[in-house]
Amino acid sequence: QKEVEQDPGPLSVPEGAIVSLNCTYSNSAFQYFMWYRQYSRKGPELLMYTYSSGNKEDGRFTAQVDKSSKYISLFIRDSQPSDSATYLCAMSAGGGNKLTFGTGTQLKVEL
Amino acid sequence: DAGITQSPRHKVTETGTPVTLRCHQTENHRYMYWYRQDPGHGLRLIHYSYGVKDTDKGEVSDGYSVSRSKTEDFLLTLESATSSQTSVYFCAISERGQDEQYFGPGTRLTVT
Numbered sequence: 001q002k003e004v005e006q007d008p009g010p011l012s013v014p015e016g017a018i019v020s021l022n023c024t025y026s027n028s029a030f031q032y033f034m035w036y037r038q039y040s041r042k043g044p045e046l047l048m049y050t051y052s053s054g055n056k057e058d059g060r061f062t063a064q065v066d067k068s069s070k071y072i073s074l075f076i077r078d079s080q081p082s083d084s085a086t087y088l089c090a091m092s093a094g095g096g097n098k099l100t101f102g103t104g105t106q107l108k109v110e111l
Numbered sequence: 112d113a114g115i116t117q118s119p120r121h122k123v124t125e126t127g128t129p130v131t132l133r134c135h136q137t138e139n140h141r142y143m144y145w146y147r148q149d150p151g152h153g154l155r156l157i158h159y160s161y162g163v164k165d166t167d168k169g170e171v172s173d174g175y176s177v178s179r180s181k182t183e184d185f186l187l188t189l190e191s192a193t194s195s196q197t198s199v200y201f202c203a204i205s206e207r208g209q210d211e212q213y214f215g216p217g218t219r220l221t222v223t
Contacts, residue, residue, distance in 0.1 A: 006153075032211075034211055034212075036214075041217075042216065042217070043201055043214035043215055043216045043217050044154070044201070044214045045214070046211050046212070046213060046214075049211040088153065088154070090154075090212075098156055098159065098169065099154075099156070099212060101153040101154040101155075102153060103151060103152065103153040104153060
């Protein structure tokens with residue numbers, strides 16, 4: 001079993017929908033959590049960074065961390081075609097910051 | 112891409128040849144990382160550096176070596192390339208060990 005599990009999709013939604021992307025993990029030492037967006041043939045781009053449990057909001061994006069359930073989520077409100085990309089979750093226990101990534105969820109937002 | 116460049120961006124090479132990929136940053140960040148990205152595996156850490164001449168192995172380091180002689184440059188070397196090293200390679204940087212990482216544009220390597 002992988003340390004970080006992420007549904008690969010593809011996930012297809014209509015424009016304007018609320019999107020929920022999720023990752024589960026097994027290592028209770030993880031305390032730093034990140035979401036990256038990766039367009040085709042580009043490098044990953046940092047979207048959200050959170051420490052420990054709780055919520056963080058940035059524009060249309062909200063990241064949630066539930067350490068008791070070992071579950072993190074990224075919500076995208078009012079999704080746009082430009083949100084079509086692969087979304088990667090990543091997490092770290094700190095101390096050198098070696099990130100462990102999920103395999104990514106491919107999202108397509110259709111007009 | 113947060114002041115990170117990678118060269119070359121594309122390379123095709125033959126099995127058994129040495130290959131060096133370069134990562135250059137203008138952010139003066141202490142930490143630098145090399146990842147490979149493959150379908151079904153996501154991003155996996157090859158090696159990382161926590162300062163000039165200070166490096167350590169990641170989870171898939173076999174067949175790879177690294178060097179960092181200057182803060183801004185981190186080199187990844189495949190001593191004798193194999194077809195299993197065909198992949199997309201990303202460099203990343205981080206200011207401190209617990210901070211978020213920023214990625215470069217990637218190098219697409221094909222070993223024939």
